[in-house]
Amino acid sequence: MNEDFVIWWCRRDMRLDDNAALFHALTSGKKVLPLFIFDKNILDELPAEDARVNFIHDRLGQLHGQLLEMGSSFLVYYGLPEEVWKQIMAEQGPFAVYTNHDYEPYARKRDAELKEYLNSKGVDFHTYKDQVIFEKEEVLTDGGTPYSVFTPYSRKWKAGLNPDNLRPFDSESHFGQFLKTAPKSMPSLGEMGFKGSSIPIPSIHPDEDIIKDYHEMRNFPAIKGTTRIGIHLRFGTISIRKLAISAWKLNETYLNELIWREFYMQILWNFPHVAKGPFREKYAAVPWRDEEEEFEKWCKGQTGYPIVDAGMRELNETGFMHNRSRMIVASFLSKHLLINWQWGEKYFATKLLDFELASNNGGWQWAAGSGTDAAPYFRIFNPESQMKKFDKELKYVRKWVPEFGTPAYPRPIVEHKAARERCLNAYKLALGKA
Numbered sequence: 075m076n077e078d079f080v081i082w083w084c085r086r087d088m089r090l091d092d093n094a095a096l097f098h099a100l101t102s103g104k105k106v107l108p109l110f111i112f113d114k115n116i117l118d119e120l121p122a123e124d125a126r127v128n129f130i131h132d133r134l135g136q137l138h139g140q141l142l143e144m145g146s147s148f149l150v151y152y153g154l155p156e157e158v159w160k161q162i163m164a165e166q167g168p169f170a171v172y173t174n175h176d177y178e179p180y181a182r183k184r185d186a187e188l189k190e191y192l193n194s195k196g197v198d199f200h201t202y203k204d205q206v207i208f209e210k211e212e213v214l215t216d217g218g219t220p221y222s223v224f225t226p227y228s229r230k231w232k233a234g235l236n237p238d239n240l241r242p243f244d245s246e247s248h249f250g251q252f253l254k255t256a257p258k259s260m261p262s263l264g265e266m267g268f269k270g271s272s273i274p275i276p277s278i279h280p281d282e283d284i285i286k287d288y289h290e291m292r293n294f295p296a297i298k299g300t301t302r303i304g305i306h307l308r309f310g311t312i313s314i315r316k317l318a319i320s321a322w323k324l325n326e327t328y329l330n331e332l333i334w335r336e337f338y339m340q341i342l343w344n345f346p347h348v349a350k351g352p353f354r355e356k357y358a359a360v361p362w363r364d365e366e367e368e369f370e371k372w373c374k375g376q377t378g379y380p381i382v383d384a385g386m387r388e389l390n391e392t393g394f395m396h397n398r399s400r401m402i403v404a405s406f407l408s409k410h411l412l413i414n415w416q417w418g419e420k421y422f423a424t425k426l427l428d429f430e431l432a433s434n435n436g437g438w439q440w441a442a443g444s445g446t447d448a449a450p451y452f453r454i455f456n457p458e459s460q461m462k463k464f465d466k467e468l469k470y471v472r473k474w475v476p477e478f479g480t481p482a483y484p485r486p487i488v489e490h491k492a493a494r495e496r497c498l499n500a501y502k503l504a505l506g507k508a
């Protein structure tokens with residue numbers, strides 16, 4: 075234990091401004107050494123070209139540059155967190171460690187074990203809420219239980235909102251507390267087995283005009299009517315407090331979407347079994363068709379349903395898919411093709427720039443009908459009418475499926491009516507409603 079400095083462990087809070095754990099570290103009375111670990115447990119699962127790893131690496135480089143200008147430096151490791159921490163403690167352990175909460179099952183386990191280890195060495199492990207306005211059990215029903223339905227949750231969430239929850243943490247005023255140290259080096263992408271990605275990253279600055287018109291424009295995939303801020307919320311390059319203030323002032327529909335994000339995070343926290351299976355256990359009995367060829371076609375955007383194919387191709391090419399298309403393709407996979415929603419969930423996890431376990435899982439369970447606030451099993455999106463309603467002029471379809479309307483475009487993989495019947499029968503049987 076070293077009395078001279080504390081560590082701020084930066085994870086999915088990749089910014090120096092308005093950062094809860096960093097603020098508390100900087101005001102602890104000790105000098106602060108920032109730490110980042112490229113976690114092999116996570117990176118080993120990813121392909122060599124992954125735009126998100128590229129993004130994290132670039133962002134870390136920027137933060138590192140800012141620290142160098144202040145005479146400080148990021149301490150960056152590539153390894154397994156438990157081993158890295160042992161190494162840090164063996165070299166010159168800090169007086170205390172400051173970090174922000176992470177609600178995913180893997181992170182919860184990692185942090186619980188680390189806390190025990192650090193405490194056994196006499197080092198305090200301080201953790202803070204940072205990535206949400208309300209977390210864990212902060213928004214509960216009057217009976218003291220977690221919500222599983224969005225609307226009453228959102229009402230309670232809004233009732234609890236006040237300027238205090240939105241006040242930024244003024245970490246910027248305390249930058250003088252960063253530990254002065256010789257510049258440390260960062261591993262390159264290549265040293266970690268990755269190569270650069272050419273997929274562009276959406277802007278970190280949410281467009282206020284988009285937020286203002288959000289309620290009117292958000293449903294049309296051909297229009298840039300949503301903020302595409304997901305990746306920045308995922309990695310904390312933007313502060314949720316700053317974004318929520320804009321939302322609060324500018325557009326309630328947009329604020330509701332930020333509340334959906336927190337709704338799913340508290341679901342994951344309070345019902346961690348959702349990460350492994352359906353929220354409603356009965357849905358585990360749905361007889362999924364393990365049709366790998368059909369799944370492949372869905373992944374590639376070759377189903378013969380143009381709105382589905384457009385969504386999947388947008389995802390494959392850009393790492394983004396419009397929310398409307400996400401709902402359509404997820405419904406199509408789990409209902410028309412009757413393929414386990416978890417296959418789709420996994421595919422999205424590898425492709426989405428804004429991949430977030432809680433929201434992805436929530437979105438998939440919603441579409442499959444097994445989730446908290448789910449579409450009932452008998453509500454099956456008709457891809458044809460969805461296209462007519464939300465892409466009337468076929469702008470989105472023509473952009474992503476240029477061969478649509480030519481003989482090169484595949485015939486529908488399933489016939490809508492028959493697929494609908496098959497799905498209804500399978501769900502009814504599983505849910506004991508036949």
Ligand SMILES: Cc1cc2nc3c(=O)[nH]c(=O)nc-3n(C[C@H](O)[C@H](O)[C@H](O)COP(=O)(O)OP(=O)(O)OC[C@H]3O[C@@H](n4cnc5c(N)ncnc54)[C@H](O)[C@@H]3O)c2cc1C
Pocket residue numbers: 292300301302303304305307331332334335336338395396397398400401404422426428429430431433434435437438441
């Ligand atoms: C099957 C499926 C999978 C999804 N997977 C993810 C995922 O991995 N990560 C993710 O962030 N969102 C996911 N969503 C929710 C939503 O589609 C995206 O958040 C949104 O499309 C991202 O675009 P945007 O940044 O332009 O969002 P905007 O529409 O501009 O909204 C702003 C922010 O609000 C949050 N948000 C908006 N809609 C939702 C929602 N329905 N649920 C939770 N948060 C929301 C996001 O953080 C988003 O970035 C999924 C939805 C479905 C149906």
